[in-house]
Amino acid sequence: MIRLGIIGCGNMTGQHLNSFEVLKDTLRVSVTCDLNRERAERAKEILSAERFDTDYQNILNDVDAVLIALPHQLHYPVGKFFIEHKKHVLMEKPLCVKEWQCLELTKLAEEQGVTLMTAYPVRFWEETLKMKEYMDSGIIGDVFQMTIYTDHYNPSRDTRGTWMTCSGLGGGQTFSHGCHYIDIMLWFLGNPVKGTHLGTNHGTPWMDREGTSHAVIRFENGAVGYHTGTWGARGTTHPYKMEIYGTDGTLSYSTGGENSGKIMLIKKNGYDEEKRLNSVLWEKSKSSGKHTDGEIAHFVSCILSGETPITNGRTSTTGLRVIWKLYDAEMKDEVADLRGLGFNLPFIEEPICDFDCDSEAALADYKF
Secondary structure (H helix, E strand, C coil), X not given: CEEEXXXXXXXXXXXXHHHHHHCCCCEEEEEEEXXXXXXXXXXXXXXXXXXXXXXXXHCHHHCCEEEECCCHHHHHHHHHHHHHCCCEEEEEXXXXXXXXXXXXXXXXXXXXXXXXXEECHHHHCHHHHHHHHHHHHCCCCCEXXXXXXXXXXXXXXXXXCCCCCCHHHCCCHHHHCCHHHHHHHHHHHCXXXXXXXXXXXXXXXCCCCCCEEEEEEEECCCCXXXXXXXXXXXXXXXXXXXXXXXXXXXXXXXXXXXXCCEEEXXXXXXXXXXXXEEEEEEECCCCCCCCCHHHHHHHHHHHHHCCCCCCEHHXXXXXXXXXXXXHHHHXXXXXXXXXXXXXXXXXXXXXCCCCCCCCCCCCCCCCC
16 A cells, blocks of 8 residues: 655645545555645545645655645755655656756656656546557558647636746746647657747736747658647637547547547548548547546556656656757747657757746746
């Protein structure tokens, strides 16, 4: 039975609640921790933990592993503390806000022999796994494009001065949310070659960096990956949508519209609508939500088996490096050189990114 400590008892505690119940035979929440005593105590009651605390340094004897759900700039120091004390760490995305911090935590975890995993739940969603399975089966032929849309509305009254808006905590929409989908594209499409990013806070003036973003990446095999996301959508037909285009058809999954929750195989011969073929390959049975069951189960499995997590320090750093290079190239009006950053390529142990979003000024209005 793995004793898990929850560090940071804000919104993510509720998001993970169902996962802890599903895994109750192998995992129990032993302690909750938050600077805000009321939040820590409330989380203790919700999760049936043994106790709560307001100082994470006081809980070492109560845990085998921790879930760190803190503001981004605290990921490095808190993660380092627990890894140094040989505790396994599941870090809410992103791993860290600086490249050197990601590299140091990754190296330290490997030296200490503990599990370090980034919480990328989309990797473990059933719909994502099914889309990858169908793509790899060859059902749509040779893949030449993958598009991921995420349209949300995070209004200023709820997010101003939080991790979502503050450039000092990692950037804008692409870094704080698009990191999920850059990770997915690298997994689905392989080694990136070059890419561009365009972002704006027009329509989302409460954002320090972009509230709307467009990232385009070309891969070694010739395929193009495209992610577009916004936190300013006052309305949309597809809050989340993934489409994979191949020479023999298209795979489509969406959370909006008449085919919501379904993986569709779409085939069409030119402009002839009568020759269109739409078929349902798979339909989701669970209710909507973040669905962190898969990621928590994988974390537990890796602790017990000693295997390296899929979303480990190296793959997480690689995905963030892609974003940092896209950001840096955007600032220079250049196309980003992304060669050498594939998941299956040798990991680059030294810093290679120039972009640095952190500054005291950027953190000035952040509500801790």
